[in-house]
Amino acid sequence: MPLLHVSDMSHNFGGLQAVSEYNLSLDPGQITGLIGPNGAGKTTIFNLITGIYRPTRGSVRFDGEELVGKKPNETAAMGLARTFQEMKLWRHMTVLDHIKMARYSKLSYGLMGAFLDTPRRRREERHATELSMEYLEMFAVDQFAGQLVVNLPYGAQRRVEMARAMVIEPKVLLLDEPTVGMTPDEMMSMIEVVRKAHERFNLAIFLIEHRLKVVHELCQHVQALVFGKVLVEGAPNEVQNHPKVIEAYIGEQEVEF
Numbered sequence: 001m002p003l004l005h006v007s008d009m010s011h012n013f014g015g016l017q018a019v020s021e022y023n024l025s026l027d028p029g030q031i032t033g034l035i036g037p038n039g040a041g042k043t044t045i046f047n048l049i050t051g052i053y054r055p056t057r058g059s060v061r062f063d064g065e066e067l068v069g070k071k072p073n074e075t076a077a078m079g080l081a082r083t084f085q086e087m088k089l090w091r092h093m094t095v096l097d098h099i100k101m102a103r104y105s106k107l108s109y110g111l112m113g114a115f116l117d118t119p120r121r122r123r124e125e126r127h128a129t130e131l132s133m134e135y136l137e138m139f140a141v142d143q144f145a146g147q148l149v150v151n152l153p154y155g156a157q158r159r160v161e162m163a164r165a166m167v168i169e170p171k172v173l174l175l176d177e178p179t180v181g182m183t184p185d186e187m188m189s190m191i192e193v194v195r196k197a198h199e200r201f202n203l204a205i206f207l208i209e210h211r212l213k214v215v216h217e218l219c220q221h222v223q224a225l226v227f228g229k230v231l232v233e234g235a236p237n238e239v240q241n242h243p244k245v246i247e248a249y250i251g252e253q254e255v256e257f
């Protein structure tokens with residue numbers, strides 16, 4: 001049974017059919033890419049899977065459990081983490097505090113415990129700090145731990161966002177254009193840290209990406225989405241060179257064919 005299984009999922013915004021009979025099977029450790037022209041419905045698919053929108057039709061099963069009807073915080077707690085196309089970081093919070101705050105959702109001492117200075121609370125706090133530092137190191141941002149996010153280079157901010165998503169120990173990570181706006185060097189660092197996280201946790205990853213270099217480096221399987229429908233899917237090379245995909249991209253500026 002796949003870890004994440006989307007079947008016959010459709011979604012309308014009023015009269016607009018944004019996603020149509022969409023299917024996805026993602027196994028543990030698999031990396032699948034989702035490509036497609038602007039407005040094809042890629043981010044809508046992420047929002048449907050993670051509970052931001054409720055699909056008009058279809059089912060989303062994760063680890064055998066139905067996700068449709070669950071809220072984003074519930075899908076995250078179940079093990080489905082994501083990053084956003086527009087980064088959602090608090091610019092005036094330190095890097096370490098970002099990671100610790102995400103980790104708090106996993107701690108067990110509850111709201112009262114957070115105010116009481118018990119030995120257990122202190123132990124858990126220490127553990128959260130140590131673990132957060134491990135994640136910062138894994139994503140090559142440990143040297144920025146005490147700094148405010150606003151002062152970090154852009155590529156490092158995006159790696160902080162990934163570390164924050166990973167510290168809840170998800171089984172599936174959804175990455176929405178993780179390299180958008182990056183320099184080639186920043187892009188290569190991002191590829192490196194995604195690969196590292198994937199290998200270390202046997203993580204399943206579902207990735208929206210416009211840069212085909214990233215897709216080729218990371219993905220075993222790719223879906224090309226056009227007008228809310230999967231036009232072609234398969235190995236990255238097959239999909240990239242498929243005449244239907246090339247035709248769909250004519251006029252698009254952002255894809256590096």
Ligand SMILES: Nc1ncnc2c1ncn2[C@@H]1O[C@H](COP(=O)(O)OP(=O)(O)OP(=O)(O)O)[C@@H](O)[C@H]1O
Nearest residue numbers: 013016018036037038039040041042043044045085
């Ligand atoms: N909340 C919304 N209300 C109405 N229409 C929406 C909403 N969100 C997205 N759409 C429309 O649904 C379609 C798919 O949008 P979506 O953002 O999912 O595309 P995308 O493939 O992620 O595009 P991009 O690559 O530009 O991010 C577009 O026509 C968009 O205008």
